[in-house]
Each structure stands twice: as C-alpha cells, then as structure tokens.
Amino acid sequence: MKAKTERTAMWKFTLFGVLAWMGVLVAPEPAQAEYADVVMNNYADAAGMRPVVFPHWYHRIRFRCKVCHADLGFKFKAGGNKITMAKIIDGKFCGACHNGEVSWSVENCGLCHSGIPGTPTHISGSTVQRLVAPAYKILDKKKTVQDGYNK
Numbered sequence: 001m002k003a004k005t006e007r008t009a010m011w012k013f014t015l016f017g018v019l020a021w022m023g024v025l026v027a028p029e030p031a032q033a034e035y036a037d038v039v040m041n042n043y044a045d046a047a048g049m050r051p052v053v054f055p056h057w058y059h060r061i062r063f064r065c066k067v068c069h070a071d072l073g074f075k076f077k078a079g080g081n082k083i084t085m086a087k088i089i090d091g092k093f094c095g096a097c098h099n100g101e102v103s104w105s106v107e108n109c110g111l112c113h114s115g116i117p118g119t120p121t122h123i124s125g126s127t128v129q130r131l132v133a134p135a136y137k138i139l140d141k142k143k144t145v146q147d148g149y150n151k
C-alpha cells in the first residue's frame with residue numbers, strides 16, 4: 001500500500017516536471033525593447049522632415065551589437081545620439097554604412113524619413129509597417145499647420 005502511494009506521488013511529480021518543462025517551451029517570449037523599431041524625432045519634425053524610423057531588428061540580423069554600439073558609438077538610448085545630417089554625410093552614425101558602399105546612400109531621404117509626422121522619439125514594439133504612413137496625408141490640419149508640416 002505504502003509503495004503504491006509512493007509510486008503515485010512519483011508519477012505526479014514527474015508529470016508536473018514534464019508539464020513545467022513544456023510550459024517553458026510554449027510560453028511566449030517577452031517583448032525585447034532592443035529588437036523593436038526606434039523612431040527618432042529630435043530635429044526632423046522641426047526641420048519639416050518626417051521622423052526617422054530605424055528598424056533595429058532588421059539591422060541586428062545583419063550586424064553584431066558591437067558594430068554599432070561600440071565601434072560606431074551609438075549610445076543605448078532612443079534619441080540619445082543627437083544625430084544630424086551633417087554627421088551622417090560626414091560618415092558618422094547611419095552614414096558609416098548608408099554611404100553607397102556598405103548600403104544605399106543618403107540621397108534616399110524617404111527610406112529613413114518614413115515616420116508619421118508628429119510621432120515623438122521613442123522605441124516601439126510595433127513593426128515598421130504600423131509606423132510608416134501609406135501615403136502623405138494631413139491627419140489633423142489645424143495641428144499640422146501649427147507645427148509647420150504643410151509649409
């Protein structure tokens with residue numbers, strides 16, 4: 001009788017272990033901020049350009065973290081690098097690669113400046129598709145006039 005109870009207890013324990021292990025396999029991965037898109041809008045809106053959408057994961061699968069965050073000096077902070085076009089054209093930040101050699105060059109304004117006007121600097125868990133406006137459209141005319149979008 002005692003042996004049977006022990007065996008039952010053992011089975012329950014094993015079953016629990018197996019389920020817990022499977023649970024680990026099927027549990028959804030928590031969202032990783034560093035893999036999401038970064039919207040950069042320190043200066044773009046004010047200068048009459050759409051905010052920049054930087055697809056982090058798209059770059060991450062091509063380069064190691066070190067390439068950008070150590071060698072090119074990108075600080076780990078959305079909007080924390082004070083990037084300007086002068087620096088990019090000078091070969092810094094995005095310009096280290098978007099120079100027509102490693103990747104397409106800086107004339108392709110719209111490929112980087114693809115965010116919806118007015119989107120603040122932030123890191124977003126969404127895909128590029130959700131941030132990129134399908135076509136230019138004034139969403140709130142009063143607001144955009146004030147902010148100077150239709151100059």
Ligand code: HEC
Pocket residue numbers: 033034038040054056059060063064065066067068069074075076077078079080081082083123
């Ligand atoms: C091609 C360049 C590039 C690569 C490769 C890259 N990053 Fe980034 N990362 C960036 C840029 C650009 C930003 C945004 C900086 C800004 O807005 O000024 C950023 C931002 C971040 C942030 C800050 C997010 C926040 O909450 O503000 C973290 C954390 C981060 N990266 C981690 C990583 C890790 C970990 C890897 C490797 C697995 C990696 N990055 C690979 C370019 C890169």
Ligand code: HEC
Pocket residue numbers: 052053054055058059062063067068072093094095096097098102103104111112128
């Ligand atoms: C270490 C090199 C490197 C750096 C730094 C870099 N890029 Fe890229 N980027 C690439 C490469 C490579 C591609 C892929 C296109 C290609 O093969 O030419 C790419 C593609 C892109 C794309 C197109 C994504 C798509 O869905 O087609 C965008 C947008 C982009 N980069 C923006 C930026 C911005 C903004 C920065 C600076 C914040 C930046 N990149 C910095 C190398 C880089």
Ligand code: HEC
Pocket residue numbers: 040041042043044045047049051052079083084085086088094095098105106107108109110111112113
């Ligand atoms: C490889 C990506 C990339 C391309 C291509 C690009 N930009 Fe930018 N641009 C940036 C980033 C990143 C910033 C900083 C965004 C911010 O924080 O406001 C920026 C900022 C700006 C600014 C405001 C800051 C400043 O330097 O005056 C202007 C204006 C601008 N871009 C114009 C342009 C024009 C015009 C083109 C095409 C000839 C262009 N950009 C192409 C990435 C790019």
